[in-house]
Amino acid sequence: MxxxxxxxxxxxxxxxxxxxxxxxxxxxxxxxxxxxxxxxxxxxxxxxxxxxxxxxxxxxxxxxxxxxxxxxxxxxxxxxxxxxxxxxxxxxxxxxxxxxxxxxxxxxxxxxxxxxxxxxxxxxxxxxxxxxxxxxxxxxxxxxxxxxxxxxxxxxxxxxxxxxxxxxxxxxxxxxxxxxxxxxxxxxxxxxxxxxxTSCEAAEVIKYAANTFLATRIAFVNQLADLCEAVNADIQDVARGMGLDKRIGLQFLAPGPGFGGSCFPKDTRALVHTARQHGHAFSIVEAAIAANEARKDQLADRIQQAAGGTLEGKKIALLGVAFKAETDDIRDSAALSLIPELQRRGAAIAAFDPVAMDNGRRAFDAVQWCADAYSAVIGADAAVILTEWNVFRGLDLKRLARGMRQPVLVDFRNLFPLADARASGIAYHSVGRQSIAAAARQDADIIPFKSGTA
Missing domain, CATH: 3.40.50.720 (NAD(P)-binding Rossmann-like Domain)
Structure with a gap:
């Protein structure tokens, strides 16, 4: 053939x-x-x-x-x-x-x-x-x-x-x-x-339906993480408790900075558009799209809060610009809106990504591209983990803290156990879990994501 x-x-x-x-x-x-x-x-x-x-x-x-x-x-x-x-x-x-x-x-x-x-x-x-x-x-x-x-x-x-x-x-x-x-x-x-x-029409719908359902799960667990922060529950415990139910499963129950990439954003919008063309509302998917956009809009607020309330004159180290790990794709990555917003608020950006920096250089202006994560955080007022690369899971948090002007880490991927962050002395802020302001302080608050109108 x-x-x-x-x-x-x-x-x-x-x-x-x-x-x-x-x-x-x-x-x-x-x-x-x-x-x-x-x-x-x-x-x-x-x-x-x-x-x-x-x-x-x-x-x-x-x-x-x-x-x-x-x-x-x-x-x-x-x-x-x-x-x-x-x-x-x-x-x-x-x-x-x-x-x-x-x-x-x-x-x-x-x-x-x-x-x-x-x-x-x-x-x-x-x-x-x-x-x-x-x-x-x-x-x-x-x-x-x-x-x-x-x-x-x-x-x-x-x-x-x-x-x-x-x-x-x-x-x-x-x-x-x-x-x-x-x-x-x-x-x-x-x-x-x-x-x-199947028929051609059913096959075409299956693709959109699968991607849209997974995107909706991501939007759901992100808003569930907001609730966990508010009631002092750990989203990782909650997600596991849900996911062990065979009817639900564990995949796509990890909170983060919102879905991106070449598929989920465009496919969710396209399915909503198709439904409208045929006189039907797909309000669940519309809500997922709105919640995802609201989440990306709030990333800079959380970083600013963790960095002391202002980003003017601050250096922010961004770890990861790809929309997910194991790809160099930055299409609809959270970084696309986050980096310009941090710069608009007066921050200088240093960044590292294992494979997506060439695409990043083409997409962003005035960003210092670094050889590794430790180089990126030197003199930083806050470091931000945006992509769940495995290389970031093995970071030495104490070494990371020593290189920074202010030892603050905002981890949008929940890569580290809270006990490890507490032992490192770094002010650690994750998603849907307790924030750690320092080794001796466990009661620091960070503003939760707001669910918006979705």
């Missing part, structure tokens, strides 16, 4: 590499000349654990290649995967399908013989039907099927999620299309990975 993958972003590049690793012949197409040059030179345009050796190995084996020529790749392909971006439109909360529809038109003109076109991009329900119409208009004589095959890969764990998925969702309207998708995923279904066949 020959596969063409349109788009060499997170979804496209990981899918292309992993399908090649299954033994298929794969051409990954992208129009970004700089990205293609990197890939041809053996470098990856994204940071993703485990991806580099798979790309390199399959390039050497001749199963994976990269090209800017869509027509050639599609003409030779049995299956064409569309994995282009569907960002939020600037004038609305809906998904921008410009790249997707443009790719469909090019595919229609290029395809030869029976071709199965697979939408991997996250799209609103009804998109498969729209693509089918666009392609049929361009090629009335075309022999093709349009299917929906949403991805469920987490940034930072994308390779693992592709080769060991919880399930495979296939939206197909004919048995012929279904047979091809079953053949495509046989390397996984042979290992008993469940494959669910």
């Amino acid at each position: 020959k596969i063409a993958v349109i788009g060499a972003g997170y979804v496209g590049l990981v899918s292309a590499a992993c399908f090649a690793d299954f033994g298929y012949e794969v051409v990954c197409v992208d129009r970004d000349a700089a990205k293609l040059a990197m890939l041809e030179a053996g470098k990856l345009p994204i940071y993703e654990q485990g991806l580099e050796p798979i790309v390199a190995g399959n390039r050497r084996a001749g199963r994976l290649s990269f090209s800017s020529h869509l027509s050639e790749a599609v003409a030779a392909a049995d299956v064409v995967l569309i994995a282009v971006g569907t960002p939020t439109r600037e004038d609305a909360d809906s998904a921008d399908l410009t790249q997707l529809l443009a790719a469909a038109g090019e595919i229609a003109r290029a395809m030869r013989g029976f071709t199965v076109i697979v939408t991997k991009s996250t799209v609103p329900p009804g998109t498969a039907a729209k693509l089918r119409e666009v392609i049929a208009q361009a090629r009335p004589d075309g022999d093709f099927e349009v299917t929906s095959n949403p991805e469920f890969m987490r940034e930072g764990s994308a390779v693992e999620d592709f080769i060991q998925p919880d399930r495979i969702v296939v939206g197909a309207s004919t048995e012929r299309a279904e047979r091809v998708l079953r053949q495509l995923y046989r390397p996984l279904t042979a290992r008993d990975v469940p494959l669910l066949v």
Whole structure:
């Protein structure tokens, strides 16, 4: 089976590499000349654990290649995967399908013989039907099927999620299309990975519904952490007590600075927009979006309170700018709004992130980028943990405190046990737990997050 993958972003590049690793012949197409040059030179345009050796190995084996020529790749392909971006439109909360529809038109003109076109991009329900119409208009004589095959890969764990998925969702309207998708995923279904066949519309909704549900859990546990602070309960105890219930589970019950990244923010807004288009309110998701925005807005207030009530002339060390650990992605990261707000209040920013600093340099002005966490905190009035990198879990809090002008740590990821923070002598402020002002003081308060109007 020959596969063409349109788009060499997170979804496209990981899918292309992993399908090649299954033994298929794969051409990954992208129009970004700089990205293609990197890939041809053996470098990856994204940071993703485990991806580099798979790309390199399959390039050497001749199963994976990269090209800017869509027509050639599609003409030779049995299956064409569309994995282009569907960002939020600037004038609305809906998904921008410009790249997707443009790719469909090019595919229609290029395809030869029976071709199965697979939408991997996250799209609103009804998109498969729209693509089918666009392609049929361009090629009335075309022999093709349009299917929906949403991805469920987490940034930072994308390779693992592709080769060991919880399930495979296939939206197909004919048995012929279904047979091809079953053949495509046989390397996984042979290992008993469940494959669910639905209508294209159901498959499109499943993707949005899964991401939106997880985002709502994050918004819920963040507001639950506010309550824990108010009643002197430990959110980690509460979350574990909830999560051990098999009906709930432990995942996505860790409080933090709010959800971000390339999926949750845009997908929640897109689902709300779709519901409104069809005359329905999705008030639960609307509330989750509002709560998440309010949480990000309040990060600077908590830092200012911990730093003594003012940020004017203060140095703040920011540890982590990626929206989550194990990725260099800063899209919709809390840092995007937090850094400018801290600067607006008069703070100077020093920052360190294990892999996202190149993206950070392009996004932020007047930030001192440091070699490691200990360098970033030298002379700081407060340090802030924004991303849950494992390297931060092993920080020596006493050493951290010695390098700072004021030994204050605001940990938005709850990486340290309270006993360790107390023993270090650092003024430690976490989320949904008791604040520690110093080793000898356990009664210092920090303003809790406010739930806002959500």
